[in-house]
Amino acid sequence: MSVFEILRSAMRGLTANKLRSILTLLGVMIGVASVILLLAVGNGSAQTVQNAISNLGTNTITVRPSNGGGGGGGAQASSSTSTSTSVKTITTRVSDQLASAGLGHVKEVVPQVTTSLTISSTTTSSDNVSVIGSTAGYFDVSTTKVASGSAFTQADVTTSAKVAVIGSTLATTLYPTGSALGQQISVDGTPFTVVGILATQSSAGFNDPNNVVIAPLTRVQKSYTGYGAVSTLTVEATDSDSVSAAEGEVGVMLNQLLGVTDTTNLPYTITNQSSLLETAAASATSFTVLLGAVAAISLLVGGIGVTNVMLVTVTERTREIGIRKALGATRGAILGQFLAEAATLTLIGGILGVVAALIGSRYQINGTQPVIIGYSIPLALGVSIAIGVFFGVYPAARAAAMRPIQALRAI
Amino acid sequence: MSIATQAETVAADSAPPLVLRLDGIHQVYGAGEAAVFALRGIDLAVASGDYLAIMGPSGSGKSTLMNLLGCLDIASEGIYELAGHNVSELTEKELAKVRNREIGFVFQSFNLVPRMSALANVELPLSYGGVRRIERRRRAMEALDMVGLVDRADHQPQELSGGQQQRVAIARALVTSPTLVLADEPTGNLDSASTEEILSIFDHLAGQGRTIVIITHEEHVAQRAHRVLTISDGLIVADRFNEGIAR
Numbered sequence: 001m002s003v004f005e006i007l008r009s010a011m012r013g014l015t016a017n018k019l020r021s022i023l024t025l026l027g028v029m030i031g032v033a034s035v036i037l038l039l040a041v042g043n044g045s046a047q048t049v050q051n052a053i054s055n056l057g058t059n060t061i062t063v064r065p066s067n068g069g070g071g072g073g074g075a076q077a078s079s080s081t082s083t084s085t086s087v088k089t090i091t092t093r094v095s096d097q098l099a100s101a102g103l104g105h106v107k108e109v110v111p112q113v114t115t116s117l118t119i120s121s122t123t124t125s126s127d128n129v130s131v132i133g134s135t136a137g138y139f140d141v142s143t144t145k146v147a148s149g150s151a152f153t154q155a156d157v158t159t160s161a162k163v164a165v166i167g168s169t170l171a172t173t174l175y176p177t178g179s180a181l182g183q184q185i186s187v188d189g190t191p192f193t194v195v196g197i198l199a200t201q202s203s204a205g206f207n208d209p210n211n212v213v214i215a216p217l218t219r220v221q222k223s224y225t226g227y228g229a230v231s232t233l234t235v236e237a238t239d240s241d242s243v244s245a246a247e248g249e250v251g252v253m254l255n256q257l258l259g260v261t262d263t264t265n266l267p268y269t270i271t272n273q274s275s276l277l278e279t280a281a282a283s284a285t286s287f288t289v290l291l292g293a294v295a296a297i298s299l300l301v302g303g304i305g306v307t308n309v310m311l312v313t314v315t316e317r318t319r320e321i322g323i324r325k326a327l328g329a330t331r332g333a334i335l336g337q338f339l340a341e342a343a344t345l346t347l348i349g350g351i352l353g354v355v356a357a358l359i360g361s362r363y364q365i366n367g368t369q370p371v372i373i374g375y376s377i378p379l380a381l382g383v384s385i386a387i388g389v390f391f392g393v394y395p396a397a398r399a400a401a402m403r404p405i406q407a408l409r410a411i
Numbered sequence: 412m413s414i415a416t417q418a419e420t421v422a423a424d425s426a427p428p429l430v431l432r433l434d435g436i437h438q439v440y441g442a443g444e445a446a447v448f449a450l451r452g453i454d455l456a457v458a459s460g461d462y463l464a465i466m467g468p469s470g471s472g473k474s475t476l477m478n479l480l481g482c483l484d485i486a487s488e489g490i491y492e493l494a495g496h497n498v499s500e501l502t503e504k505e506l507a508k509v510r511n512r513e514i515g516f517v518f519q520s521f522n523l524v525p526r527m528s529a530l531a532n533v534e535l536p537l538s539y540g541g542v543r544r545i546e547r548r549r550r551a552m553e554a555l556d557m558v559g560l561v562d563r564a565d566h567q568p569q570e571l572s573g574g575q576q577q578r579v580a581i582a583r584a585l586v587t588s589p590t591l592v593l594a595d596e597p598t599g600n601l602d603s604a605s606t607e608e609i610l611s612i613f614d615h616l617a618g619q620g621r622t623i624v625i626i627t628h629e630e631h632v633a634q635r636a637h638r639v640l641t642i643s644d645g646l647i648v649a650d651r652f653n654e655g656i657a658r
Binding site for chain 1: 478481483484503504507508510511512516518522523524525526527535536538539540544583587
């Protein structure tokens, strides 16, 4: 018999009890769809995290004061130019020294202080806007670009000019109708001129990265944070291959500058984006594997459903098996017939599952846009057919092994 | 001289080749004290073109004999030769092939495969025999034509009357041109009109020189055969040729 005829005969067997076939098919379909879809959700969330991290730039390293060691964040730093500890904190002075130390793999050192303030225009105001004080280099190391207007210059930093570059969300909040560019904003009472507006950036966390004010470091320190510790040093390596080397150089130099003697208790932590990326990728992978495992279980349950139905079918059709054997069907022919039915059932279920997954992946699931992993479709389809064959073998073998006279005697 | 050798002598006289030969066939089910001796030494020879009826009361062993003749079961003892094959020595696969090529079954309860058209049912033995699709269709239509059911080719079994179903079953039995047509109480489930229809088909087939073995407990069915074998308690107790029916 040709493949086409075997399939047609299998379809005839399956349509004999439509409801039962459809329910079994549903089990396989749900299994396949959930494998593809849950892998896609895992993949989608992994990609979101990776995009957010690569937005930060991959050839930069970040130095932050650690909690156990040096001073706290920039906001509290106004009161803490502490000399009571032997270890110094990272101040702009340290930052300047680091920048001028002539480290071979370091291109630029950008200090940042951050605080959170109320920003207002003549008509509206916005609370808890993060205010970043930095140098002109900030716009080099950050992947956030100025969309309209321009960044402030090193001269603005030197003169502590009252100029600001603001995020797109803040711009719309303060000036909903016209452009915020060139307008005055009040940062905790001090008037600033908006010289630039940032391009809209995708959100990586809980804070809206577009609700931000970036102003010259000197001005922010003078008016708000004081001249204490900076909250972050962003160090740009000469290229992405030099990130590790730059990290080493910065570590050694900081230890000198800060007078660190106990290297087990550093007053700062250094992170680089690629290690962050690796960590994120690893956690995303385990997340995906977990989701896949859950889905695989549902596929397994679907497969057991196939076995159950095939066993019932074989019992019901014992007499038919007897007739076929009397007409000269070999064991192989009977085995093939029932295997073909099981495989057809799971193949159709698998295809419907793929379709369902493709449709489902068009919608966001819990805030994550699923991204279908290419190999998951043939994988899930293949596994579903394999399950059909694997779980169909036992019932089919039982059918094939029946002795014709016994099978014929069945009612 | 035994009954079987008498039959052999008769067969040898008219010289048609033997289709099947049973020699000392015993069939025992179970073992020890619970053993049931269904057949206790059957010797039988059937020549080509024979129309043989096997009669006997229930429990006489005629169904057991039918299963052996149809290669659905293997005898516990004795030799069974069918169309030159020693059946007891065949493997499972070879048995399937013998059932396909050498035997055409007609059952009491028709045994058509449900949800398959009459044509597909008739084609079934051919597809197991590996006959190509077009050839299969042609031969199946020929067989249906022989039983006068070409116009019912697309009907499913449940859409046919009992007599029609049995005619489809006969077409299915004939389609492979088997050495032996084996019918087990073919008229047992039919009314008298359908019975007559079926029996006249068998008469016609016998006239064409087909070898037919029919198992029945009805005297009027056995009367149509050329030769009637009576078995009782697993032994052949009578083997006679019907008077007045020309071979």
